[in-house]
Amino acid sequence: AQKVTQAQTEISVVEKEDVTLDCVYETRDTTYYLFWYKQPPSGELVFLIRRNSFDEQNEISGRYSWNFQKSTSSFNFTITASQVVDSAVYFCALRRYNNNDMRFGAGTRLTVKP
Amino acid sequence: ETGVTQSPTHLIKTRGQQVTLRCSSQSGHNTVSWYQQALGQGPQFIFQYYREEENGRGNFPPRFSGLQFPNYSSELNVNALELDDSALYLCASSYSGVQETQYFGPGTRLLVL
Numbered sequence: 293a294q295k296v297t298q299a300q301t302e303i304s305v306v307e308k309e310d311v312t313l314d315c316v317y318e319t320r321d322t323t324y325y326l327f328w329y330k331q332p333p334s335g336e337l338v339f340l341i342r343r344n345s346f347d348e349q350n351e352i353s354g355r356y357s358w359n360f361q362k363s364t365s366s367f368n369f370t371i372t373a374s375q376v377v378d379s380a381v382y383f384c385a386l387r388r389y390n391n392n393d394m395r396f397g398a399g400t401r402l403t404v405k406p
Numbered sequence: 407e408t409g410v411t412q413s414p415t416h417l418i419k420t421r422g423q424q425v426t427l428r429c430s431s432q433s434g435h436n437t438v439s440w441y442q443q444a445l446g447q448g449p450q451f452i453f454q455y456y457r458e459e460e461n462g463r464g465n466f467p468p469r470f471s472g473l474q475f476p477n478y479s480s481e482l483n484v485n486a487l488e489l490d491d492s493a494l495y496l497c498a499s500s501y502s503g504v505q506e507t508q509y510f511g512p513g514t515r516l517l518v519l
Contacts, residue, residue, distance in 0.1 A: 296448075327507070329510070334512060335494055335496075335512055335513045335515070336510055336511065336512040336513065337449070337496060337498075337510035338510075339507055339508075339509055339510075342507050383448050383449070385448075391462070392439060392451070392454040392461060392462040393451045393462060393464055394439075394449075394451055394508065395451075396448030396449050396450070397448055398446075398447055398448050399447075399448050
């Protein structure tokens, strides 16, 4: 079974704080893809990152960084020096190799206060 | 480069009616996927269209159907609407099927009364 768990329903931080959003996934596959999407109040899902299961390198993009650990089935997302514009719902998603059914977690609502 | 567009943005229907939602894929993309997002939940995969044929389906009844046109745009049709069909319907496009990253449109908010 494919499953994504985002245990943090809501997180509230003050601007410039660092924040980590947790994502734990379940799959029996050896090859799969992991994603993070951001959903601002407008509703559109904005693609942030895709990671292949065979590539465990962590990635940094500006204030964003991702920590992928197959040993713990986790793909956590950290925002450094958060800004008010980072306020949104963030979704982690899992897709099996050669399969189009992408499974999303329930999302984490991040509020960054000025 | 034109992103994914969807129409209409909002829609109100009554139970039992039928609805058609439309999606234009991002320039260069030939695959369209549809998702249903209920309030407070993550999106759920409905189905995908590739080369004008259904290319995989999630756990949705047959009253959810779709089409893809030669220009890669797509329609989602829902018959016999139920109250639980009230949701945000998201369309995502990608290039050549399952391996590629999906890019989402702004969605259509459907309310069934």
